[in-house]
Amino acid sequence: MRFDLTVLIPTFNERENIGKMVNAVDTICKAHSINEEILVVDDNSRDGTIVVVETLMNEHRNLHLLVRKENRGLSQSLYEGMLHAQADLVQCLDCDFSHPPEKIPLFYHYLHDMGYDMVIGSRYIRGGEVINWPVMRRVLSSGAALLGRLLIPHVIDSGSGFFAINRRILKGAHLSPRGFRMGFEILGKANWTRVQEIPIVFKDREFGESKLKFRIIGDFLIQCGSILKYNIIERKSSNIIRAWKIALCR
Ligand SMILES: Nc1nc2c(ncn2[C@@H]2O[C@H](COP(=O)(O)OP(=O)(O)OP(=O)(O)O)[C@@H](O)[C@H]2O)c(=O)[nH]1
Numbered sequence: 001m002r003f004d005l006t007v008l009i010p011t012f013n014e015r016e017n018i019g020k021m022v023n024a025v026d027t028i029c030k031a032h033s034i035n036e037e038i039l040v041v042d043d044n045s046r047d048g049t050i051v052v053v054e055t056l057m058n059e060h061r062n063l064h065l066l067v068r069k070e071n072r073g074l075s076q077s078l079y080e081g082m083l084h085a086q087a088d089l090v091q092c093l094d095c096d097f098s099h100p101p102e103k104i105p106l107f108y109h110y111l112h113d114m115g116y117d118m119v120i121g122s123r124y125i126r127g128g129e130v131i132n133w134p135v136m137r138r139v140l141s142s143g144a145a146l147l148g149r150l151l152i153p154h155v156i157d158s159g160s161g162f163f164a165i166n167r168r169i170l171k172g173a174h175l176s177p178r179g180f181r182m183g184f185e186i187l188g189k190a191n192w193t194r195v196q197e198i199p200i201v202f203k204d205r206e207f208g209e210s211k212l213k214f215r216i217i218g219d220f221l222i223q224c225g226s227i228l229k230y231n232i233i234e235r236k237s238s239n240i241i242r243a244w245k246i247a248l249c250r
């Protein structure tokens, strides 16, 4: 079967959320005539997430599951999911309802009808918002967004995690996914020309445990170094220069 879109949902111990999220995605896509594959990429959860997905697969023929047994990590899971996706257009979406699935048709519109290479759900542009986050979390997230803008200045919220791409931009790019910011890795190294941000309201999770650890700050700093090296020393990409040109011309 040919799919219009692959919705990639990374999971690690998301038993309380995954069923609701699969149903929500399916309902929204069907209502907008989007023939979607839902690909759950799980890092060998021990809480029953896998059984929930396997049961749902009996009623959702478009639901697929990839269970990874090694090298756990969010960005690695997303990358592996992108390589396994059956559609050219891929939407990444957290399982905990922090990313509103109702926005998927708008991401799809920008990719499919308007030909954008990447669409990013932004918490920090007009109309975007974060609800229920403690002050510390807001400070760290805004700081990381600012640091990201030193490298890719035309994108305000490179780390939102709610983004969609046309997979053609990955061709020939040597990504080294680590940490939580796969969208930033793509912005730094893949072959995009047109990127669009759309506002999203990001809500803190209600169910399940956070997997975020302080070490993702270190992962992000290493990732910034890797993107700088890729662009400036190895000259495998001119994304940083392109992003600065776009930002300065605005
Ligand atoms: N496959 C996989 N998924 C992960 C991993 N870590 C987190 N996830 C999933 O990635 C998404 C984002 O993780 P969260 O724990 O919600 O991280 P966050 O949104 O930054 O933090 P909180 O919302 O506070 O929990 C969720 O769907 C998680 O289940 C991982 O190591 N492997």
Ligand SMILES: [Mg+2]
Pocket (backbone or CB within 6 Å): 094, 096, 098, 205
């Ligand atoms: Mg979350």
